[in-house]
Amino acid sequence: MSAAALAPVLQKLYGNERSAYHLTADYTWGWTQQESIQAATEALGWKTVNNVLTPLAQTDFSSYIAPVLNSGADVLVLNHYGGNMVNSLTNAVQFGLREKQVNGKNFEIVVPLYSELMAKGAGANIKGIVGSQNWDWKLEDEGTKAFVKSFGTKYGFPPSQAAQTCYAQAMLYADAVERAGSFNPCAVAEALEGFEFDGLGNGKTLYRADDHQCFKDVLVVRGAENPQDEFHLVEIVEVTPVGQVTYAPDHPMFAGGELGQCNPGA
Amino acid sequence: MGSFILQILNGLDKGSAYALIALGLTLIFGTLGVVNFAHGALFMIGAFCAVTLSRMLSLSFEEVDPTKTDFLGQPLVVKTPYVYDWFGPEAGAAIIDWAVPLAILMAIPIMIAIGFIMERGLIKHFYKRPHADQILVTFGLAIVLQEIVKANFGANPVPTPAPTAFQGSFDFGIWLGFDPNIIIYPYWRMVYFAFAAVIIGGVFAFLQFTTFGMVVRAGMADRETVGLLGINIDKRFTIMFGLAAAVAGLAGVMYAPINSPNFHMGMDFLVLSFVVVVVGGMGSLPGAVLAGFLLGILESFASMNEVKSIIPGIDQIIIYLVAIVILLTRPRGLMGRKGVMED
Structure with missing residues (x-):
């Protein structure tokens, strides 16, 4: 979803002729994130120069950043999240990638998914970095306004996005238990299957029954160049409607087989 | 060729951090015979000394600006650092900008004091206990220290940038006859390497060329005989614990701009540093430094795409693989002495 939302913005900002070098956290989320952003950018006409897997526990990414310098790539895609992203972005900026010119173009760094907390951890390095978010406190809908207040x-x-997610998930769980009339995990899962709701700040949100994936609008964001204060590190570039990021349950990239039988654990 | 040189630079830089931490670990093990699992926490506390000084220098007075509003729609509270008021905006900004190097001055006494308190308050009670007990108590202490830091600074990384003069990178390639942008390396990482070299050189010079150092080395070789000569070796060893804590702390202070400090950063380095100590040889100071740089360089080379394409995942295991090979071929490590940790 992040990739589908980001692609049009990346095309608008950086054009169709780009060569991307991916650094990817070596676990399931990293692999799927990388696969989808590679597919989305290649559909724009971008080339993928390399995809290098980095250990999840890595803290210093300098030895992974150094080869980017001579790879011919003019975009670095960091498929990292949390502490991985904070460190890899910091290291990439330290190596002067943002000041570099390759193939007659400014070198760019893209982080497909990040949050305000990660932006805070990365400090000034987040300036100008394009990515996506689930939610942002600067949204103007009534649910967001009430929660922020x-x-x-x-x-x-x-x-933060994490605070909103925790709050929204707790509310959803409480509602699902009430509707199911039970704490049994299978009953709760059934109550959430195909459930659509609104009012928690994310716009209309669906938990699709076929594959238990969550579909909602995606925010494309960019690190603010001159943040007015510590709370405005990220600015919203675009809200990509859910229709644009929804994919079929049998999409070859995401189809993971049958959901299987529910196991209540007791 | 460019990639090769870059990975050597990376290896030296990584090796600097490993060597500094391993040097402190070995000082403690070589003098007091204690396996200190809280040593990574001392590195982390050093980094947070930089964070603390940066925050202290940024302490601000508040004024309400009625023309602007905050995120709740209330009149905006504008914060101005006291140092701006005292020294003028330019000088004040420069002082805050140099918080990390200035933190060295603050970290030295703080880390020595923490080392003293740790040794006198807790670790001395475990000198005669088995190594397993020492590991458990120091590991527990490390968890306590990191939770204290988490409670005060939060769980998220705290960006602590290098002074503006040292941000950006230097084009080594032009120097060496390459095209521009082929071999560029961050200024602060070069500063870190130079700093580590000075600290390591200073510790060795202190042990080699001072009477105090000579007594400590004698005590490391034969504690009992030195004691029989009427020298209070325990007091000197306590001072060495403080010195080792200061070395770890300074390594942490200077590391703060490389990766934003977080409460867990000590644990990230701890296991690697122990591997460095074991590969170098338990109790050997030159061994710790040599192994630190060696493993740093090997780790960097293992991350190269050319190497990873031949042996996928080698970057994740190289250090442990080297440790296994070294221990099988040289069970005492590269420069280990006979009789250390051997019954």
């Missing part, structure tokens, strides 16, 4: 009044700072 309530959270901000209590804690003195706006909620």
Whole structure:
């Protein structure tokens, strides 16, 4: 979904003739993230120069960044999340990639998925970095406004994407238990299958029954060049409608076989 | 060729951090015979000394700007650092900018004090206990220290940039006759390497050329005989614990701009540093430094695409693979002495 949302923006910002070098966290999320962003960018006409898997526990990415310098790539895609992303982006900027010119173009760094907390960890290195988010406190819908007001009044700072996700998930779970009339995990799962809701800040959100994937609008964001304060590190570039990022349950890239029998664990 | 040179530079830089931490570990093991699993936490505390000084220098007074609003729609509270008020905006900004190098001055006494407290307050009670007990208590201490840091600074990494003068990278390639942008290396990583070389050289010079150092080396070789000569070797060893803590702390201070400090960063280095100590030879200071740089360079080469295409995943195991080979061929490590950790 991140890739489908990002691709049109990447095309608009960086054009169709680009060569991308991917650094990918070596676990399931990293592999699928990389596969989808590679497919989306190649559909634009971009070339993929290399995809290098990095250990999940890696903290210093310098030895993975160094080969990028002489690879001929003019875009570095960091398929990293959390601490991996904070460190790899910091290291990439230290190596002067953002000031580099390759193939007559400015070198660019793309992080397909990141959050305000990660942006905070990366500090000034996040400036100008394009990526996507699930939610942002600067959204203008009523659900977001109410949550930001309530959270901000209590804690003195706006909620992060993680805070919103935790709150939304707790509300969803409570609602599903109530509708199912049971705490049995299988009953709760059944109550969530095909469930569509709105009002929690993400727009209309669907938990598709076929594959249990969550579909909603995706935010394309960019690190602010001159943030007015520590809470405005990220600016929203575009809200990509859910229709644009929805894929068929049998899409070859994501089809993972049958869901199987529910095991309540007891 | 460019990639080769870059990976040597990377290896030297990684090796600097490994060598500094392993040097402190070996100092403690060589003098007190303690396997200190809290040593990574000392590295982490050093990094947070840089964070703390940066925050102290940025302490601000608040003024309400009624013309602007905050995220809740309230009048905006504008914060101005006191140093701007005291020294002017330019000088104040420069002081905050240089927080990391300035933190060295703060970290030295703090780390020595922490080392003293650790040794006198806890670790001395475990001198005569088995190594397994020492490992358990120091590992527990490391968890306590990192949870204290987490409670005060949060779980997220805290960006702590290098001074503006050292941000960006240097084009080595032009120097060596390559085209521009082939071999570029970050200024701060070069500073880190130079700093590590100075610290390592300083520790060796202190042990080699001072009377204090001579007594400590004698104590490391034969503690009992030195004691029989009427020298209070325990006191000197306690001072060495403080020195080892300071070395780890300084390594952490200077590492803060390389990767944003977080409460877990000590644990990330701890296991690797122990491997470095074992490969170098338990109790051998030159061995620790040699193994630090050697493993740093090997780890960097193992990350090269050319190497990974031949042996996928080699970058994840190279250090442990080398450790196994070294221990099979040289059970005491590269420069280990007979009788150390041998019953």
